[in-house]
Amino acid sequence: MSEEYFLGIDMGGTSIKIAIVNDAYQIIDTVSLPTDPKKEPQEVLQEIISAASKLAYYEKVNSIGMGIAGNLDFEHGVLIFSCNLPKWRNTPIKTTLEKISGKKVFVDNDGNTAAIGSYFLDAHQEANNLVCLTLGTGIGCGYIIDKKMYRGSRYIAGEIGHCTVILDGTPCGCGNKGCLEAYLGVKHISQYAVEYLAGHPSEIISRMSCGDPAKITPALLHKAAVENDEVAKDILNWTGRFLGVLLMSVINYIDPDTIVLCGGLSQAGKYILDPAYEHMRKSGFAQKLPNYNILISKYTSKLGVVGCAMLPSFSNGKQ
């Protein structure tokens, strides 16, 4: 009985998932806190450790891994800037958490921790080169290359949501036009859906959303598509083409053996994968496609926190 325990902290825009994970990558105990952007970082970090310390086996934990969206100084574990958390500027997360907990702490971008989670849970450590794409509000991306995390020279490798897919296209939140995120980001899909519905009304979507455009999310569109709603399928087809563009780029740039899709949009399953593959086949990828293991994560809700917990073994000795 030499079981090891790891603490993972996955800090998202709406909630903070905290879990004790064992050396079989199973969640032993877990708790969630709401993300409150108005609170001071020091207070939030204190609350996280306070909640974590009540979890089973916390005292047996040697290391803590935390994932967070934003621009990180990886070597020092400092969050430089995060869109969701305006109070978190140049926040020394690593040293603060180490002080509070007395344990060794590792901090990384949540795109990378998701990749670690998918490597253990979805790919069973069998992938050599894995790309994990988190399809949510933004497009997160993490790489495992030769079984090691690749973060790039300035720790921004994989910030692919702002690659141009239609030069001079739809305005993106970043100030540019035609970024991938402006088509594949969840908010933009909802926006497109509302516009499309104006010309193509759907009773099913109208019923499901109670006539409230704010409720038209990819999850709702997926539900409507399952009920055979043609309008929902059209919208997801349109979205799926951009997923095809993304997958082609990932293959052309990185050529991984495994691509894992996670995040809200990934749950639309075949309704976005089928049009993505159709687009790729038209583009001459017909022969290449079977070479790639493209899968939708079965663990999208816990992949992040498990990846955070296992982060210490992917720090490349740099933190």
Add this chain to the structure above:
Amino acid sequence: MSEEYFLGIDMGGTSIKIAIVNDAYQIIDTVSLPTDPKKEPQEVLQEIISAASKLAYYEKVNSIGMGIAGNLDFEHGVLIFSCNLPKWRNTPIKTTLEKISGKKVFVDNDGNTAAIGSYFLDAHQEANNLVCLTLGTGIGCGYIIDKKMYRGSRYIAGEIGHCTVILDGTPCGCGNKGCLEAYLGVKHISQYAVEYLAGHPSEIISRMSCGDPAKITPALLHKAAVENDEVAKDILNWTGRFLGVLLMSVINYIDPDTIVLCGGLSQAGKYILDPAYEHMRKSGFAQKLPNYNILISKYTSKLGVVGCAMLPSFSNGKQ
């Protein structure tokens, strides 16, 4: 005096450059043969070694490196398919050359050998993560990651010319629409130039091309821009924006410390780099740009063959 010698063979669409390179990466002796796509591969490989064997220090060469455009089975040194060389299908280049020469042979994609050349010549081996972009008929790309060649899981990493930059845009030779190559490939730039000139005549370009549209190459446009021709500048500005899109993608995907540009278009220098940077700054890259060493190769004509010669040290033990 323990100088070592390496033989490099850079097989392009129009010529085959052969050179003996010493261990200071200098070309000691060199010869070129015209590429004749009608000849049988066996005959061509025989002619290459016959020409190489007349070069100074050939007998001291232990290893041969060859670069060629096309789809390669890297592990076995077999050229599966090459657009320029229809007779070369499943050609076992490595074993054939080893039989003819009696020396150890390594074969790789010419995008990768160019990256090796730029790593030694332009980056003086100081880069950790280097991307070399060959801007010619196609867009070649090779990666040095952590000072090792990264080829991907199926040896196609870096085939980035067919990433989409304008979905449903200009038709590309590959059958898809809106690929990067359909805007940044040399032929497409010439085509765009001819169209643009129809509405914006230029006396300088007309004189330089002797009124022959086939002569309107990026090199000619560069010469016209140097003579302050506004129309040539407009065309190169348009091209430069796509270079900006490419550079942003390379940084977002790979985050290298060094990017080397080579190939015909790279010689347009500031006339394409300035608009590329302008586009990147507009897209929020203003702060990031100084972090990246982006340079135009000073060795564009010999980088390929030097990279081929030095290929053996970048085979990762896989050939």
